Amino acid sequence: MTLLAxxxxxxxxxxxxLYFWVRDYYVLQSMTPQDQAALAAGMADxxxxxxxxxxxxxxxxxxxxxxxxxxxxxxxxxxxGFVTVVIPFTLIIGLFLSRPLSRQFRQIAEAARRVAEGxxxxxxxxxxxxxxxxQRLCTDFNKLVERLALYENEVAESSSNLAxxxxxxxxxxxxxxxxxxxxxxxxxxxxxxxxxxxxxxLNTLVGDLHLLSLAHAGQLPLHPSRFAPAALVDERxxxxxxxxxxxxxxxxxxxxxxxxIEADRARLGQLINILIENAIKYASxxxxxxxxxxxxGAALHLDFLDRGQAxxxxxxxxxxxxxxxxxxxxxxxxxxxxxxxxIAQAICEAHGGRISAQRRAxxxxxxxxxxxxxxxx
Numbered sequence: 001m002t003l004l005a006x007x008x009x010x011x012x013x014x015x016x017x018l019y020f021w022v023r024d025y026y027v028l029q030s031m032t033p034q035d036q037a038a039l040a041a042g043m044a045d046x047x048x049x050x051x052x053x054x055x056x057x058x059x060x061x062x063x064x065x066x067x068x069x070x071x072x073x074x075x076x077x078x079x080x081g082f083v084t085v086v087i088p089f090t091l092i093i094g095l096f097l098s099r100p101l102s103r104q105f106r107q108i109a110e111a112a113r114r115v116a117e118g119x120x121x122x123x124x125x126x127x128x129x130x131x132x133x134x135q136r137l138c139t140d141f142n143k144l145v146e147r148l149a150l151y152e153n154e155v156a157e158s159s160s161n162l163a164x165x166x167x168x169x170x171x172x173x174x175x176x177x178x179x180x181x182x183x184x185x186x187x188x189x190x191x192x193x194x195x196x197x198x199x200x201x202l203n204t205l206v207g208d209l210h211l212l213s214l215a216h217a218g219q220l221p222l223h224p225s226r227f228a229p230a231a232l233v234d235e236r237x238x239x240x241x242x243x244x245x246x247x248x249x250x251x252x253x254x255x256x257x258x259x260x261i262e263a264d265r266a267r268l269g270q271l272i273n274i275l276i277e278n279a280i281k282y283a284s285x286x287x288x289x290x291x292x293x294x295x296x297g298a299a300l301h302l303d304f305l306d307r308g309q310a311x312x313x314x315x316x317x318x319x320x321x322x323x324x325x326x327x328x329x330x331x332x333x334x335x336x337x338x339x340x341x342x343i344a345q346a347i348c349e350a351h352g353g354r355i356s357a358q359r360r361a362x363x364x365x366x367x368x369x370x371x372x373x374x375x376x377x
Contacts (some may be wrong), residue, residue: 004097008090015082019075027060035059100127104134108141120149166202173198208339215346222264222350229300230255230293232265236272237291240280247284254292261300262374263351271347274340275304275367283308286364299353300371307364311357319357320345344369 028036039056042049104124111122123145126138173195179185214220237244237251244251279289286307294301311319320341341355348355353371360366 004090004094008086011086011090012079012082015086016079019078019082031056031060100130101134104130104138108137111141111145115145115148120145120152166205169198169202169205173202205339208343211343212339212346215343215350220267220346220350222267224262224264226260226262227265228257228259229261229268229302230257230259232269233272233291233293233302236269236276240273240276243280244289247280248287249280249284250288252288252290254290254294256294259293259295259300260373261371263371267347267350268371271344271369272302274344275369278340278367279304279306279308283364285309295373296370298373300369300373302369302371304367305360305364307360307362311359311365313359316357316359320355 028039031039035056038049038052042053042056046053104127108124111124114122123142124138126135128135130138176185176191176195176198180187180191185191211220233255234253237253283289283306286309288307290303290305292301292303292305294303345355348369348371351371353369355367355369357365357367
């Protein structure tokens with residue numbers, strides 16, 4: 001629109017210039033050859049031919065054009081005529097050019113209204129001839145709706161899974177208590193311990209969900225300190241030594257002893273526990289686990305390599321989704337609430353790092369944790 005306004009001003013200016021040029025041309029053509037030569041000589045030397053020039057102007061021009069004030073009314077009428085013609089023409093062109101943009105805005109407004117009503121299916125189309133700002137707006141709007149749809153699906157799925165996960169220990173505890181009240185089970189410390197175990201599982205699940213909620217909101221509390229990650233990994237491996245022995249797994253550790261990192265030691269210990277527990281639960285058939293701690297540039301790489309039954313390639317991207325389980329490698333018989341790797345990912349992201357998994361060529365799964373040597377925020 002700015003270009004159209006500037007174009008209208010330039011067009012009117014050019015039209016007025018052309019008007020004065022044509023008028024002067026016809027005046028010049030009405031002169032005799034002698035007057036034309038005298039005018040040309042006078043224009044070349046105005047001070048020396050001032051009297052002759054005034055004589056020519058009085059003869060061929062209207063004296064009203066040289067009076068003080070706005071000037072000849074004819075010139076103003078011509079200007080008004082050009083304005084009357086050019087401005088409506090410019091507005092018509094502007095309306096014609098703005099029709100695609102107006103249509104696009106209407107489409108976005110309609111899509112936004114449907115999204116506000118809860119329909120997350122609408123998308124707006126992009127056209128290469130649109131301004132870049134409009135193309136960016138369409139792209140951002142589509143990404144926004146896709147993200148909202150993803151969140152809605154995740155919330156719906158998580159709510160269903162959450163209800164199931166909460167119902168399982170609650171039903172077990174309630175059934176055990178009801179059995180004791182009906183004298184089906186004896187009222188003894190052993191039965192109470194079973195109820196306590198289910199309530200403990202329920203409390204753990206609620207705590208994990210609270211941690212994920214804090215992490216999703218960017219409010220996960222961290223208490224950074226400087227420590228050697230190799231010592232932390234060695235400590236956790238020693239803690240799980242009885243479980244490794246019971247599962248028949250051999251552990252090979254390659255630890256960079258001098259490496260020091262600034263992070264939350266307790267949270268990273270929790271992350272390491274999760275990865276070790278997953279290896280014991282789902283990869284114990286491979287009988288081997290390799291753990292390495294090394295520096296890669298300005299980052300720490302913590303690798304867990306097993307030789308168990310790896311997750312299918314198509315499921316690698318779902319491993320860190322809360323409550324997700326693969327049919328084979330994460331069956332419910334293995335236990336757990338399906339939140340472990342989601343918590344591990346939340347801890348990594350809270351430290352400015354990332355966690356990834358991929359299948360090993362020789363069989364098994366490789367899980368890598370990449371963390372900056374110092375917390376990035």
